[in-house]
Amino acid sequence: MSQSLQLFTAYSRSPNLTVPTHSDLNPTHTRRFPVTVFPKLTLKASLSSSASSSSSDLDPSSSPVLVSGNGAGGVLSAATQAYAPPAVVSSDSSSIEVDSVKEAELKENGFRSTRRTKLVCTIGPTTCGFEQLEALAVGGMNVARINMCHGTRQWHRSVIERVRRLNEEKGFAVAIMMDTEGSEIHMGDLGGAPSAKAEDGEIWTFSVRTFDSNQPERTINVNYDGFAEDVKVGDELLVDGGMVRFEVIEKIGPDVKCKCTDPGLLLPRANLTFWRDGSVVRERNAMLPTISSKDWLDIDFGIAEGVDFIAISFVKSAEVITHLKSYIAARSRDSDIAVIAKIESIDSLKNLEEIILASDGAMVARGDLGAQIPLEQVPSVQQKIVQLCRQLNKPVIVASQLLESMIEYPTPTRAEVADVSEAVRQRADALMLSGESAMGQYPMKALAVLRSVSVRIEKWWREEKRHDPMELPDIGSSYSDNISEEICNSAAKMANNLGVDALFVYTKTGHMASLLSRCRPDCPIFAFTSTTSVRRRLNLQWGLIPFRLSFSDDMESNLNKTFSLLKARNLIKSGDLVIAVSDMLQSIQVMYVP
Numbered sequence: 276m277s278q279s280l281q282l283f284t285a286y287s288r289s290p291n292l293t294v295p296t297h298s299d300l301n302p303t304h305t306r307r308f309p310v311t312v313f314p315k316l317t318l319k320a321s322l323s324s325s326a327s328s329s330s331s332d333l334d335p336s337s338s339p340v341l342v343s344g345n346g347a348g349g350v351l352s353a354a355t356q357a358y359a360p361p362a363v364v365s366s367d368s369s370s371i372e373v374d375s376v377k378e379a380e381l382k383e384n385g386f387r388s389t390r391r392t393k394l395v396c397t398i399g400p401t402t403c404g405f406e407q408l409e410a411l412a413v414g415g416m417n418v419a420r421i422n423m424c425h426g427t428r429q430w431h432r433s434v435i436e437r438v439r440r441l442n443e444e445k446g447f448a449v450a451i452m453m454d455t456e457g458s459e460i461h462m463g464d465l466g467g468a469p470s471a472k473a474e475d476g477e478i479w480t481f482s483v484r485t486f487d488s489n490q491p492e493r494t495i496n497v498n499y500d501g502f503a504e505d506v507k508v509g510d511e512l513l514v515d516g517g518m519v520r521f522e523v524i525e526k527i528g529p530d531v532k533c534k535c536t537d538p539g540l541l542l543p544r545a546n547l548t549f550w551r552d553g554s555v556v557r558e559r560n561a562m563l564p565t566i567s568s569k570d571w572l573d574i575d576f577g578i579a580e581g582v583d584f585i586a587i588s589f590v591k592s593a594e595v596i597t598h599l600k601s602y603i604a605a606r607s608r609d610s611d612i613a614v615i616a617k618i619e620s621i622d623s624l625k626n627l628e629e630i631i632l633a634s635d636g637a638m639v640a641r642g643d644l645g646a647q648i649p650l651e652q653v654p655s656v657q658q659k660i661v662q663l664c665r666q667l668n669k670p671v672i673v674a675s676q677l678l679e680s681m682i683e684y685p686t687p688t689r690a691e692v693a694d695v696s697e698a699v700r701q702r703a704d705a706l707m708l709s710g711e712s713a714m715g716q717y718p719m720k721a722l723a724v725l726r727s728v729s730v731r732i733e734k735w736w737r738e739e740k741r742h743d744p745m746e747l748p749d750i751g752s753s754y755s756d757n758i759s760e761e762i763c764n765s766a767a768k769m770a771n772n773l774g775v776d777a778l779f780v781y782t783k784t785g786h787m788a789s790l791l792s793r794c795r796p797d798c799p800i801f802a803f804t805s806t807t808s809v810r811r812r813l814n815l816q817w818g819l820i821p822f823r824l825s826f827s828d829d830m831e832s833n834l835n836k837t838f839s840l841l842k843a844r845n846l847i848k849s850g851d852l853v854i855a856v857s858d859m860l861q862s863i864q865v866m867y868v869p
């Protein structure tokens with residue numbers, strides 16, 4: 276500690292002091308799996324490597340952008356080479372816990388090349404097994420998402436159990452996000468059929484009636500009772516945001532006759548919107564509860580299972596989030612389940628700032644959003660949400676169709692790579708896979724693409740110093756909070772100016788870690804926290820490498836202990852330059868590792 280330099284110490288003074296439609300363009304007609312299969316040209320030689328080594332997976336300087344291999348196995352084995360034997364998982368107070376994949380990445384490439392953008396994978400039939408989950412974790416999954424629209428609670432419970440077991444046995448810190456169904460209007464189950472083809476000019480009946488086993492031909496059940504009343508003859512009915520289109524031609528009691536105007540494949544439980552005079556119709560369906568009675572039961576399930584995040588679909592106002600948060604606080608043991616607001620409706624855009632302020636994070640849910648606003652508005656809305664979340668210090672996930680074509684194909688389109696790059700460039704906290712990992716043919720490859728594109732783009736923008744500094748407003752509600760913010764802003768700026776190797780933050784609740792993450796510094800942030808649940812939650816935030824470590828209020832001894840533990844594991848070495856902050860002692864320390 277002889278080389279440590281105490282720059283300043285700002286003790287909290289008085290805790291009582293407080294400082295302060297749619298246009299005429301319809302959504303572009305994109306086809307989704309498996310409507311029409313166009314042969315895809317691939318430029319393997321220029322874009323993917325034939326045999327990827329572990330270091331090329333992780334080190335952007337030496338790797339081609341994409342990882343190739345034959346199916347999941349190829350990518351898994353490539354990634355596994357970098358993955359050290361399971362970390363010693365122990366609650367011994369003298370030990371330190373770090374994600375074993377992150378540990379391998381740090382050892383392999385040093386601090387600078389670690390990935391900052393976090394990755395969320397939706398778990399579905401193709402990834403629910405223990406081995407597939409492990410492969411995803413090894414491939415960089417930070418958060419596993421389960422979507423309560425699909426599957427039974429028993430199925431979801433088994434996924435949660437497997438992820439927990441994986442964390443315990445193999446030293447991962449994969450967090451679990453439960454996503455509610457919400458009161459969207461969707462089709463029924465197609466009488467058990469995997470899909471149904473609607474041809475141009477065909478007449479189909481959409482009905483609020485339910486059918487037991489014998490569903491009449493070309494008849495679709497709709498889950499929303501007010502459907503027949505709300506639609507009008509002449510309305511346009513969009514399946515999945517425009518994958519298939521119908522025109523309403525006649526209403527007969529509970530049945531609505533529609534003519535197919537854009538043919539395509541209908542998938543079970545596909546989302547439905549209806550449009551009139553160029554905008555989405557919100558009649559009584561706008562009054563549907565954000566959290567349905569089924570959602571409340573799912574939320575109880577999520578609380579009982581101790582999930583880390585609950586994502587709420589079709590949030591319309593801040594009140595629903597506030598209400599849910601107090602419900603969780605009253606019921607969950609440590610009330611530490613974070614609530615993520617999914618921004619995917621017109622109302623959520625109207626009340627954006629207050630919704631984000633009330634939440635613990637947000638998701639740009641582009642799937643439904645793109646069915647409710649014109650598609651050409653989605654990119655600017657995405658950028659706005661990402662920026663606002665960073666200003667308000669809430670983690671933000673960019674979701675849906677990032678690598679949609681990889682549901683069927685082993686390489687992404689160039690346009691998809693560009694879309695992923697843009698989200699990384701905007702420095703969203705996390706990117707999410709949906710169908711690509713839930714039911715696609717190449718879940719591991721899709722994850723590998725997110726990983727390699729993230730690392731490459733992050734490095735490129737860091738080297739080019741192309742990031743515009745963002746004005747970060749004061750967000751604290753007390754003077755002490757403001758001090759913490761100033762410390763983090765200054766520490767991050769110093770870290771960039773001095774080119775330090777890492778920022779260290781000792782944090783009980785994770786707040787100081789998120790304040791540092793908000794600054795998006797050039798170096799990674801080692802976040803030390805004493806609880807496993809805080810550590811898992813920090814896994815959603817940009818640039819944070821969360822460690823579990825018991826620490827005291829004495830920074831000197833914390834630092835000494837951390838240095839020796841990390842040195843023993845070859846994660847840092849003498850001479851590395853580190854800046855440390857903590858939420859116990861409001862100070863910034865700059866020092867070389869002794």
Ligand SMILES: Nc1ncnc2c1ncn2[C@@H]1O[C@H](COP(=O)(O)OP(=O)(O)O)[C@@H](O)[C@H]1O
Nearest residue numbers: 397398399400422424425426642709710713714
């Ligand atoms: N638990 C599950 N069981 C079965 N299929 C699932 C499950 N989760 C996701 N899927 C499949 O993956 C697709 C994409 O997932 P997601 O985007 O989360 O749902 P949605 O398409 O309903 O918005 C779903 O349409 C569904 O086909």
Ligand SMILES: C=C(OP(=O)(O)O)C(=O)O
Nearest residue numbers: 619640641642643674675
């Ligand atoms: C992520 C989304 O929500 P879900 O997959 O639950 O429809 C979305 O609509 O983009």
Ligand SMILES: [K+]
Nearest residue numbers: 424454455456
């Ligand atoms: K959902």
Ligand SMILES: [Mg+2]
Nearest residue numbers: 619640642643
């Ligand atoms: Mg949605």
